[in-house]
Amino acid sequence: MGLDLKMEVNESGGKTGSEDAPSVPERTYGLEVRLRREWVGYREETGTEVILDFARRRRLTLDEGARTYVDESLYSDVCLRHFELPNREHIRSVLEAGGADSADFEPLMAEHQLAVLDKARGRSLSEPKAPRKNGLRGLLRSVFGPKPGDISVESDQGRTVYATAAGRRLLSYAEEGTEAAPDISRRFAQFMRYRYRGHPLILEQLASARRIPRELRYQALAPFGQPGSDVTLRLVDVAVVPEGDIALEGYRRVVDAGQTLPGGVLERVMLGAVPDSQEVEARRMAEAKQSAEGGRILECVLTLLELNLQTGTSLPELGSVLRDEPDPHVRQLREALGRPGSEEEARAALASLQALRKAAGQRAHVVNTFLAALHRGLGEGAQARELLLQALEVNPFLTGAYKDLGDLYVSDYEMSRAWRCWEAARRIAPGHGLLKDVHAMEEMLAAEHPEYF
Numbered sequence: 001m002g003l004d005l006k007m008e009v010n011e012s013g014g015k016t017g018s019e020d021a022p023s024v025p026e027r028t029y030g031l032e033v034r035l036r037r038e039w040v041g042y043r044e045e046t047g048t049e050v051i052l053d054f055a056r057r058r059r060l061t062l063d064e065g066a067r068t069y070v071d072e073s074l075y076s077d078v079c080l081r082h083f084e085l086p087n088r089e090h091i092r093s094v095l096e097a098g099g100a101d102s103a104d105f106e107p108l109m110a111e112h113q114l115a116v117l118d119k120a121r122g123r124s125l126s127e128p129k130a131p132r133k134n135g136l137r138g139l140l141r142s143v144f145g146p147k148p149g150d151i152s153v154e155s156d157q158g159r160t161v162y163a164t165a166a167g168r169r170l171l172s173y174a175e176e177g178t179e180a181a182p183d184i185s186r187r188f189a190q191f192m193r194y195r196y197r198g199h200p201l202i203l204e205q206l207a208s209a210r211r212i213p214r215e216l217r218y219q220a221l222a223p224f225g226q227p228g229s230d231v232t233l234r235l236v237d238v239a240v241v242p243e244g245d246i247a248l249e250g251y252r253r254v255v256d257a258g259q260t261l262p263g264g265v266l267e268r269v270m271l272g273a274v275p276d277s278q279e280v281e282a283r284r285m286a287e288a289k290q291s292a293e294g295g296r297i298l299e300c301v302l303t304l305l306e307l308n309l310q311t312g313t314s315l316p317e318l319g320s321v322l323r324d325e326p327d328p329h330v331r332q333l334r335e336a337l338g339r340p341g342s343e344e345e346a347r348a349a350l351a352s353l354q355a356l357r358k359a360a361g362q363r364a365h366v367v368n369t370f371l372a373a374l375h376r377g378l379g380e381g382a383q384a385r386e387l388l389l390q391a392l393e394v395n396p397f398l399t400g401a402y403k404d405l406g407d408l409y410v411s412d413y414e415m416s417r418a419w420r421c422w423e424a425a426r427r428i429a430p431g432h433g434l435l436k437d438v439h440a441m442e443e444m445l446a447a448e449h450p451e452y453f
Contacts, residue, residue, distance in 0.1 A: 001186055002244070005033040005212065006237040014227030024227045029269035031233070035180075035187045039246055042191060052194055055451055057160055059272045062251060068254045069248060071123055073423065075442050076415035077194065079113040081415065082445060088114070104223035108199070112170050113221055115197040116449060125162075125201050151201060163200045171202050173213035178238045185210045193451065195232055198219060200451060212238065215280045256420075261389065261405075269424045275397055277311040284310075291361075298329035298356065302363035309369065309400035312432040314376065328361045337370060343378065350374050360400060365394035369401055381408050399429045403438070 009031050014024040043049035052074065053062040059077070061070045094107035103109070108162040111117055126149040151170065154161045161172040176380045180188065189207035192198055196218055198206075206213075214236050214249040222229040255267045291300035301322065309311050322334050336353045340346040352372050357364040368387040375384040391398055406421035422438045429435075446453055 001181070002034065002036040002241050003178070003180060003212070003412040004239040004241050005035065005235060006032060007031045008236055009191055010232045010234075011227045011228045011230070013222070013229035018110045027134040027228075030236075033188075033191055034241075035191070036185045036243055037183045037187070040187050040191045040194075050195075053246060054189065054190075055094075057453060059249075060246065061256075062248075067251050069251045070252045071253060072416065073255070073419040074452065075445055076419040078116070078186070078445050079410075079441070080413060080415040081116045081327060082112055082448065083410075085110055085118060087328060087413075104220075105335045108164060109223075112202075113223065115193045115200060115203065117200040119448075121150075123151070123201055125205070149375065151199065155206075159207075162205075168220060171198055171216070171218050173206070173216040173220060176212075177209075177213040178235065179211050180210075185212070188212055190451070192216075192275060196233075202257075204451070233300070247415060263423075265392055266420065266424060269423055269427055270395055273427050277313070280311055280397075282312050294360055297327040298333060298359050299361040299363050301325070301333065302360055302366040306363060306366045306395070306398070309366070310395070310398055311429050312434070329356060332356060334383050340374070340377070346374050346378055365391040365398075369398070369404065371403060372401075376404070377409060381412065384408055397428050399425045399432050400434055402428070403432075403434045404412050405437075 007030070008028065010026060010028045012024075012026040020148075030045050032043045034043075038055045038176045039051055039053045041049055041051040047064040049062045049064065051062065053060060054074075055076045057318060057367075059072045059074050061072070063069070067109075086108035088105050089107060092107075092110075095102040095105060107118060107121060108123070111123070122333045150165060152163050152165060152167075154163075155175070156172075158175050159172045160175055163169045177226065186207040187321065191204045192206065193203050198218060198221075212235060215232065217233075218231040220229060221231060253271065255270045285305055288300045288303040290306075291297075291303060304315060304318055308315075322330065325331070325334075332352055333356060336349040336356070337350075340349050350371060353367055353374070357367050360367050370390040372384040372387040374393075375381075385405065385408055388401045395401075402421045402425035406418040406425070407420065409418035410417070422435070423437055424430065426438075
């Protein structure tokens with residue numbers, strides 16, 4: 001059986017601007033939470049429900065008014081937090097070097113605010129404090145008892161309280177609550193992890209408590225007391241309900257491009273039919289032959305390279321052909337695609353490729369993908385993105401362009417956009433060799449943070 005919860009949430013903390021600006025008004029709202037063994041759903045008063053589908057490792061966002069839903073990867077969320085953790089440590093070191101207050105960026109606080117654990121630090125919880133005892137037993141316990149952990153655990157007036165060793169409170173919850181089966185209790189902790197975060201060791205304790213606390217309070221959820229840094233959840237009502245599948249009847253799937261791609265391109269790839277790889281190969285080979293017979297050797301070569309970028313098909317003899325081909329434009333392309341050893345060489349390669357676009361004819365968009373790689377290597381992400389987008393406007397099924405675009409979004413910490421691009425690439429050519437590192441990243445995230453799944 002599952003549980004349906006009705007909760008009242010109060011959020012406070014933060015300024016509207018500088019330190020002298022007025023505080024952000026407290027926000028109180030209702031929240032409905034559905035806990036099932038395979039999924040969790042939570043719905044705020046906006047009419048939007050988020051469903052975390054752990055069986056498929058997907059996040060569904062349902063718009064009740066429009067009767068639509070967006071289906072995205074769960075990996076993007078944990079990926080952002082995973083890479084933000086060392087970034088917070090970098091910020092801390094910069095603040096510390098400048099003599100500024102870095103307390104809100106201490107590693108333990110970053111773990112709490114991101115809900116990811118730095119395993120190398122070997123974090124631990126203190127055992128709950130026992131009543132003080134006199135005599136020899138009390139003396140021995142004080143001397144040889146368990147050492148304090150990174151996070152203290154105390155019982156205070158019917159509440160379990162977790163705090164840093166310095167006494168800064170992180171999370172507390174009422175010891176009274178609604179009993180829950182172990183699977184449902186763990187799903188409640190995952191809801192808290194995704195929606196509100198919290199230190200992983202504390203959330204693990206919450207997951208094993210086998211109850212939904214009557215009240216739960218987060219503190220220090222954001223640096224410098226930003227809005228929503230203090231959150232209190234109160235349980236208003238609980239209903240025991242049968243287990244059930246996620247119901248999407250009457251809803252239409254849409255794609256949230258999020259300004260990632262030109263209008264309609266992502267929808268066409270994700271919701272429409274994708275070209276058959278064998279048909280694409282046959283068509284590209286015919287086009288390459290036609291270009292060669294017309295004396296457009298560069299266009300012929302770029303057509304074959306486009307085939308590889310789209311389907312992963314590689315012609316064994318292409319490398320030797322490129323090496324031996326006397327056509328001056330092909331030779332120019334070959335030299336430009338060599339690995340530049342310096343910025344000066346990269347700039348020269350850019351100029352050379354740009355000069356080739358006219359000779360590339362109908363395959364100028366393929367040259368754009370090579371130009372994008374050079375711009376990316378030079379740290380010019382905006383130029384690289386624009387060139388890849390231009391290439392996708394010509395060929396919306398260019399797998400390599402989606403892969404490179406996703407990589408660019410990762411470097412900008414835009415993980416949701418990255419996975420949209422990568423999933424488009426997977427839909428076109430799921431076995432493409434370029435996607436191996438995407439699979440590897442997902443495997444790493446699942447191994448490093450299994451609690452998210």
